[in-house]
Amino acid sequence: MIAIFGGTFDPVHLGHINMAQQCVSAFNLSTLYFMPCALPAHKAAPGISTEHRVNMLNAAIKPYPHFALDLRELDRSGPSYSLLSLQELRKEYPSTPILFLIGMDSFNSLNKWFEWQTITELCHIVVYQRPAQSCQVADELKHYMQHALVDDPALITEHLGGKLYFLPGKVLDAASSSIRDDLKKSNKKNELLPDAVSHYIQMHQLYQIDA
Numbered sequence: 001m002i003a004i005f006g007g008t009f010d011p012v013h014l015g016h017i018n019m020a021q022q023c024v025s026a027f028n029l030s031t032l033y034f035m036p037c038a039l040p041a042h043k044a045a046p047g048i049s050t051e052h053r054v055n056m057l058n059a060a061i062k063p064y065p066h067f068a069l070d071l072r073e074l075d076r077s078g079p080s081y082s083l084l085s086l087q088e089l090r091k092e093y094p095s096t097p098i099l100f101l102i103g104m105d106s107f108n109s110l111n112k113w114f115e116w117q118t119i120t121e122l123c124h125i126v127v128y129q130r131p132a133q134s135c136q137v138a139d140e141l142k143h144y145m146q147h148a149l150v151d152d153p154a155l156i157t158e159h160l161g162g163k164l165y166f167l168p169g170k171v172l173d174a175a176s177s178s179i180r181d182d183l184k185k186s187n188k189k190n191e192l193l194p195d196a197v198s199h200y201i202q203m204h205q206l207y208q209i210d211a
């Protein structure tokens with residue numbers, strides 16, 4: 001199984017680590033790849049350098065032997081469309097299931113992603129609950145849910161892609177945007193960040209001013 005967790009990670013926080021851990025244990029993954037995007041397709045570009053985001057990711061995943069980085073999107077110009085990464089992965093691994101982990105807010109707008117229907121064929125979508133985010137989707141996503149949804153994670157490993165699974169687990173009320181806001185108000189240690197990330201932010205005085 002190739003398991004990818006795409007995100008802006010500006011910065012990576014404990015909500016990301018929590019859902020990634022749940023995913024590793026639910027699917028017994030040997031590796032889950034955090035895949036930072038260069039230029040988010042549907043939100044503002046990060047206000048800090050890619051290098052800082054990657055350094056924080058490296059610091060955050062260091063204690064976890066099952067986590068690694070996939071930096072392919074950083075080498076591409078233009079918006080970081082997931083489709084392009086998934087097409088590359090499918091070429092690299094023609095007969096291996098691919099899983100793409102997202103949060104509920106991302107799932108609710110999946111039908112706005114570039115060529116989303118091809119994405120849902122190329123990989124399995126695994127959705128993690130997010131506080132205050134219920135599943136509220138447009139009709140076309142409802143249709144996809146009706147034929148793709150499985151409640152047994154074993155079915156994910158038996159197919160190359162095309163399935164949808166809602167991964168259960170404890171939810172954590174953490175969001176990069178609120179953490180950035182909090183850091184702007186006060187540069188004290190934020191409890192929703194891994195210690196190593198807090199330390200990095202303090203060392204480099206990140207998120208202190210409007211980017």
Ligand SMILES: Nc1ncnc2c1ncn2[C@@H]1O[C@H](COP(=O)(O)OP(=O)(O)OP(=O)(O)O)[C@@H](O)[C@H]1O
Nearest residue numbers: 007008009015102103106129130172174175176177
């Ligand atoms: N606390 C959380 N619980 C569940 N899913 C989450 C959580 N935080 C992030 N995600 C999911 O992780 C993926 C990457 O998230 P991203 O890097 O954009 O962080 P974010 O906290 O959502 O940022 P922002 O606050 O700017 O929206 C997205 O699919 C998002 O839905």
Ligand SMILES: O=C(O)c1ccc[n+]([C@@H]2O[C@H](COP(=O)([O-])O)[C@@H](O)[C@H]2O)c1
Nearest residue numbers: 006007008037041042081082083113114
């Ligand atoms: O490909 C798209 O059109 C697309 C649109 C929105 C989000 N994504 C991907 O979804 C993942 C989570 O996105 P974000 O913006 O919440 O960090 C990340 O890998 C993004 O590249 C992808």
